[in-house]
Amino acid sequence: MDVLVTGATGFIGGALVPRLLTAGHHVRCLVRDRDRLSAPWRSDVEVVEGRVESEQAVLRAADGVDVATYLVHGMGSSARDLVVRERRAAAAFRDGVELAAVGHVVYLGGLVDEARLSRTSTHLYARQQAGVELRQGPVPVTELRAGIVLGAGSASFDLLVAAARAPVALSAPWSDSLTQPIALEDLLELLLAVVAQPPTRSHVLDVGGPEVVTYAELVQRTRAVLGTGRGLPLRVPYLPPEAVALSVASLAGVAPSLALGLLPSAAHDAVVRDHRLAEAYPWAARTPLDTALAAALGSRVERAGTQDAPVAAG
Numbered sequence: 001m002d003v004l005v006t007g008a009t010g011f012i013g014g015a016l017v018p019r020l021l022t023a024g025h026h027v028r029c030l031v032r033d034r035d036r037l038s039a040p041w042r043s044d045v046e047v048v049e050g051r052v053e054s055e056q057a058v059l060r061a062a063d064g065v066d067v068a069t070y071l072v073h074g075m076g077s078s079a080r081d082l083v084v085r086e087r088r089a090a091a092a093f094r095d096g097v098e099l100a101a102v103g104h105v106v107y108l109g110g111l112v113d114e115a116r117l118s119r120t121s122t123h124l125y126a127r128q129q130a131g132v133e134l135r136q137g138p139v140p141v142t143e144l145r146a147g148i149v150l151g152a153g154s155a156s157f158d159l160l161v162a163a164a165r166a167p168v169a170l171s172a173p174w175s176d177s178l179t180q181p182i183a184l185e186d187l188l189e190l191l192l193a194v195v196a197q198p199p200t201r202s203h204v205l206d207v208g209g210p211e212v213v214t215y216a217e218l219v220q221r222t223r224a225v226l227g228t229g230r231g232l233p234l235r236v237p238y239l240p241p242e243a244v245a246l247s248v249a250s251l252a253g254v255a256p257s258l259a260l261g262l263l264p265s266a267a268h269d270a271v272v273r274d275h276r277l278a279e280a281y282p283w284a285a286r287t288p289l290d291t292a293l294a295a296a297l298g299s300r301v302e303r304a305g306t307q308d309a310p311v312a313a314g
């Protein structure tokens with residue numbers, strides 16, 4: 001198949017491209033700046049320069065393509081007008097792929113509680129609204145909704161590792177929010193399967209790993225794999241996620257605007273509510289949490305030569 005990958009300079013898109021190539025697909029990447037695409041597979045793909053907000057750039061990139069993946073978000077820049085910008089970008093992408101007569105759009109969004117949309121974080125609302133925009137056109141969209149993806153290079157995983165390396169184990173009300181992380185390899189396997197299966201209509205599938213844990217437990221499980229001890233417990237009665245975003249961002253080496261966008265989402269449970277994925281793909285997302293953490297920490301060491309070598313996997 002001919003597959004268009006957006007976000008190829010990012011965590012998910014950059015990991016998906018080599019899997020698509022290995023599976024025998026022909027890959028074209030739409031990137032804002034071709035000089036930022038320095039991956040080893042760079043010479044095996046076609047590259048088109050442009051932004052997803054440009055219908056014309058999308059049309060050019062999607063010409064002759066069977067499946068177009070939407071793996072971008074606008075959180076790197078200011079949080080101002082994020083929802084409007086995300087909707088506008090998704091609408092331009094939708095119109096561009098329609099003009100190019102693409103057969104299927106695959107979008108990776110965030111796990112959101114549709115029943116409590118008015119209370120969700122701006123980041124999750126923007127992700128949900130991007131999906132709504134994409135589905136307004138005639139091209140069928142498969143939207144996978146995931147929580148934290150455990151893999152080297154993920155901003156949310158970097159934030160988790162920074163928390164697990166801190167000497168203090170902070171505990172605030174939002175530490176009790178629930179999360180259902182998924183292993184990067186499991187997500188990629190699922191994306192490959194979805195790309196290969198043309199749908200007749202749009203659908204949304206929640207995806208998550210086999211375990212639901214609180215954020216506090218997730219940090220402790222990461223500490224256990226890292227061997228950094230349980231940390232000095234510190235209970236804070238009220239600690240808005242925004243307040244810790246900037247300090248954790250600097251520890252994690254994550255852009256402050258990205259951390260400020262991501263961390264408020266921790267106040268909301270990010271779990272699978274709709275279990276249709278298990279019917280459609282019963283084999284999907286089975287990697288145990290500790291195994292996924294150990295693999296993610298291991299590949300982080302390989303990538304950056306960090307000191308995060310996992311010492312114990314449960």
Ligand SMILES: NC(=O)c1ccc[n+]([C@@H]2O[C@H](COP(=O)([O-])OP(=O)(O)OC[C@H]3O[C@@H](n4cnc5c(N)ncnc54)[C@H](OP(=O)(O)O)[C@@H]3O)[C@@H](O)[C@H]2O)c1
Binds near residue numbers: 013150
């Ligand atoms: N990482 C996770 O844990 C996670 C969890 C759930 C869902 N997701 C979803 O997965 C998708 C990809 O996330 P990620 O973690 O891979 O993000 P990422 O590493 O931050 O990468 C974002 C990508 O989007 C590109 N991009 C941003 N704005 C663009 C625009 N206007 N036009 C073209 N490209 C643009 C960036 O390109 P530049 O190089 O030009 O900046 C970059 O390649 C997002 O939809 C996200 O919500 C991620």
